[in-house]
Amino acid sequence: MTPATQAREARDAVRTMAGLPHAQRARALRAMAEALEARASEILAANTEDVAAVSARVAAGEITEATAARLPLTESKLAVLATGLRTLAAAPDPVGKVLRRTRLADGLVLRQVTSPLGVLLVIFEARPDALPQIAGLALASGNAVLLKGGREASASNAVLHRVLREAMAPDLPVGALQLVDSREAVTDLLAMDDLVDLVIPRGGNALVRHVQASTRIPVLGHADGVCHVYVDADADPAMAARIVVDAKTDYPAACNAMETLLVHRSWAADGRMGDLLAALDGVALHAPAEQAESLGLPVAPALHHEYGDLACTVAVVDDVDAAIAWIHAHGSGHTEAVVTDSSEVAARFLDRVDAACVFHNASTRFADGYRFGLGAEVGISTSRLHARGPVGMDGLLTTRWLLEGAGQTVADTKDGTVTLAPEALPTHPG
Numbered sequence: 073m074t075p076a077t078q079a080r081e082a083r084d085a086v087r088t089m090a091g092l093p094h095a096q097r098a099r100a101l102r103a104m105a106e107a108l109e110a111r112a113s114e115i116l117a118a119n120t121e122d123v124a125a126v127s128a129r130v131a132a133g134e135i136t137e138a139t140a141a142r143l144p145l146t147e148s149k150l151a152v153l154a155t156g157l158r159t160l161a162a163a164p165d166p167v168g169k170v171l172r173r174t175r176l177a178d179g180l181v182l183r184q185v186t187s188p189l190g191v192l193l194v195i196f197e198a199r200p201d202a203l204p205q206i207a208g209l210a211l212a213s214g215n216a217v218l219l220k221g222g223r224e225a226s227a228s229n230a231v232l233h234r235v236l237r238e239a240m241a242p243d244l245p246v247g248a249l250q251l252v253d254s255r256e257a258v259t260d261l262l263a264m265d266d267l268v269d270l271v272i273p274r275g276g277n278a279l280v281r282h283v284q285a286s287t288r289i290p291v292l293g294h295a296d297g298v299c300h301v302y303v304d305a306d307a308d309p310a311m312a313a314r315i316v317v318d319a320k321t322d323y324p325a326a327c328n329a330m331e332t333l334l335v336h337r338s339w340a341a342d343g344r345m346g347d348l349l350a351a352l353d354g355v356a357l358h359a360p361a362e363q364a365e366s367l368g369l370p371v372a373p374a375l376h377h378e379y380g381d382l383a384c385t386v387a388v389v390d391d392v393d394a395a396i397a398w399i400h401a402h403g404s405g406h407t408e409a410v411v412t413d414s415s416e417v418a419a420r421f422l423d424r425v426d427a428a429c430v431f432h433n434a435s436t437r438f439a440d441g442y443r444f445g446l447g448a449e450v451g452i453s454t455s456r457l458h459a460r461g462p463v464g465m466d467g468l469l470t471t472r473w474l475l476e477g478a479g480q481t482v483a484d485t486k487d488g489t490v491t492l493a494p495e496a497l498p499t500h501p502g
Contacts, residue, residue, distance in 0.1 A: 076264065085248035094167070097211060108154045116146070126224050136381075139198050139224065143198050145201060163212070166466060167187065176475075177493060181475070183475075192215050193220070195271070195273045205441075216249070218268070220257070272292050274293065292459065296406075297329070299436045302335075306414040309344055313347070316333060321352075331379055334388075355384060356384075360385070399425055405426060408421075408431070439452065450468060453467070
């Protein structure tokens with residue numbers, strides 16, 4: 073099937089789903105969840121093939137350990153994915169929700185309602201678990217999706233796609249869930265701004281930059297994840313150590329992992345900093361050039377640097393304002409955290425840091441659609457337009473305006489037959 077045919081089928085599927093009840097979409101999602109669990113052995117067998125092939129490429133130096141770490145699936149992972157799909161199925165219908173209702177004139181009522189964005193093209197790298205998450209979010213919100221996964225996970229993605237399409241087929245048009253099989257097909261699709269409504273690249277800086285430079289279609293995503301944790305003067309040492317260790321070591325390859333640790337100057341002066349850094353056992357520590365000698369650490373590759381591994385930059389700052397200035401100068405607008413017992417410092421940090429996610433006394437690793445209670449996420453956006461942060465169902469919606477009248481015309485408003493006097497009404501009559 074050509075990319076153009078896939079895109080047209082996706083467009084047709086969106087229009088078909090527009091007339092389907094929420095219960096039908098929910099039933100398809102539940103069937104997809106059951107299929108993931110019932111056919112786990114089939115899915116895991118394909119994943120084992122991918123893992124073996126990637127292991128050989130890691131040994132040959134062709135692929136990094138960080139990339140390989142994203143690839144494996146397990147029964148527990150499939151169970152979590154199934155739970156996410158069931159959560160989406162149980163959620164209220166996001167489509168057709170009335171956001172605003174206005175009486176423009178007697179007998180003339182206007183509603184603003186939520187509506188699917190349309191056809192999504194989602195490009196993701198070696199994370200096959202992303203496929204069911206993205207599929208679920210797209211279908212739950214009434215969208216169609218064209219999926220292009222990394223070739224490292226080609227066998228896993230093919231089986232997952234087949235399993236999910238077969239499960240949804242009785243209730244939803246299968247054209248709403250399509251797998252794109254080559255980079256050349258992606259290139260073709262990026263030129264189809266008449267058929268594809270939004271591109272979501274999930275991957276590294278190079279992928280996102282390439283997509284942004286290759287299409288006129290709106291792009292939603294983030295180029296990199298240079299996340300900071302600032303440990304304030306009034307931070308509890310034990311809490312600070314727990315948060316910093318979790319933010320860096322729980323999943324170092326994740327985009328929400330800590331890449332820079334900022335520490336208040338008082339910690340360096342009174343010896344607490346030594347204990348904090350000792351907690352990061354096994355993590356390669358670096359420092360800014362001007363602080364490397366005093367901290368006894370090698371110079372960081374750059375101050376805006378995403379390690380994606382067990383490594384991070386450590387820097388000493390004077391106070392919360394200096395930490396905020398550092399974050400704005402060297403961060404990526406993804407996720408930033410402050411550890412402090414001072415409510416004043418916390419409020420200042422939360423109010424002033426310009427990022428998609430800003431946390432107080434919590435690990436940056438919480439920046440995730442599943443942990444936010446969204447069921448899953450289609451990606452994380454650092455854009456200031458449309459959705460920002462973990463993008464769940466609400467981020468895949470736009471709005472439409474529905475006007476119901478009784479024969480009024482604009483000419484009537486000009487000759488005085490109809491008087492426009494907008495009046496806000498309850499979103500739901502009754």
